[in-house]
Amino acid sequence: DTGVSQDPRHKITKRGQNVTFRCDPISEHNRLYWYRQTLGQGPEFLTYFQNEAQLEKSRLLSDRFSAERPKGSFSTLEIQRTEQGDSAMYLCASSSTILTSGVGADTQYFGPGTRLTVL
Amino acid sequence: LAKTTQPISMDSYEGQEVNITCSHNNIATNDYITWYQQFPSQGPRFIIQGYKTKVTNEVASLFIPADRKSSTLSLPRVSLSDTAVYYCLVGGDPQTGANNLFFGTGTRLTVIP
Numbered sequence A: 001d002t003g004v005s006q007d008p009r010h011k012i013t014k015r016g017q018n019v020t021f022r023c024d025p026i027s028e029h030n031r032l033y034w035y036r037q038t039l040g041q042g043p044e045f046l047t048y049f050q051n052e053a054q055l056e057k058s059r060l061l062s063d064r065f066s067a068e069r070p071k072g073s074f075s076t077l078e079i080q081r082t083e084q085g086d087s088a089m090y091l092c093a094s095s096s097t098i099l100t101s102g103v104g105a106d107t108q109y110f111g112p113g114t115r116l117t118v119l
Numbered sequence B: 001l002a003k004t005t006q007p008i009s010m011d012s013y014e015g016q017e018v019n020i021t022c023s024h025n026n027i028a029t030n031d032y033i034t035w036y037q038q039f040p041s042q043g044p045r046f047i048i049q050g051y052k053t054k055v056t057n058e059v060a061s062l063f064i065p066a067d068r069k070s071s072t073l074s075l076p077r078v079s080l081s082d083t084a085v086y087y088c089l090v091g092g093d094p095q096t097g098a099n100n101l102f103f104g105t106g107t108r109l110t111v112i113p
Helices: none
Strands: A005-007 A010-013 A019-024 A031-037 A044-050 A053-057 A065-068 A075-079 A088-095 A114-118 B009-013 B018-023 B032-038 B045-050 B053-056 B061-064 B070-075 B084-091 B107-112
Touching (some): A075 A088, B018 B084, B032 B061, B045 B053
Parallel strands (some): A010 A114
Antiparallel strands (some): A065 A075
16 A cells, blocks of 8 residues: 555544654655544644654644654654543645656645544 | 535445545645445445546546636446445645645435346
């Protein structure tokens, strides 16, 4: 399978614990996005990388959230001191500025998501 | 911020054409319009993207009027497997501002046998 993969698919944790999620993008894609999605809502942008550089973060993103993409391939999203309000689906998407026309918006390919439940 | 507005839900019978409209009154010059489909417990799946006029691919058509303040996704002859949530995303190249990527609440389409 050459699509975007995410691990784990489900995570249950207690409030106050730290959690880390992993995303493996499509191999030739240089852009990677993280989103959060709660029930009944559309995905909410969190942050994005171009290669290894984190170019933008949501203005609403708490400092408990951090993301890395050390070698420009896979990425990790860490949430420190989790709160019940962090319970959501965390989605990763990747895109390419090379394989598309390079004009306009990215065509993002999403992974299956990691569902986080904070007790 | 190019926020979007879509109907919350729509029902359609199998075999009918379905049109879902998205309003984006504050769309910027560099913004494109992209539609995604999402099934429960899965990530969104790209359907179609356009900038103006009409775009067609093997699964859908996208109509964008000249003022670009709205767009309509057209699904021909829907089947039960098209039951999903459809999102309209307005935004341009993320280097001009990824914080402008706004999915909205989507339209829940239910296809009835």
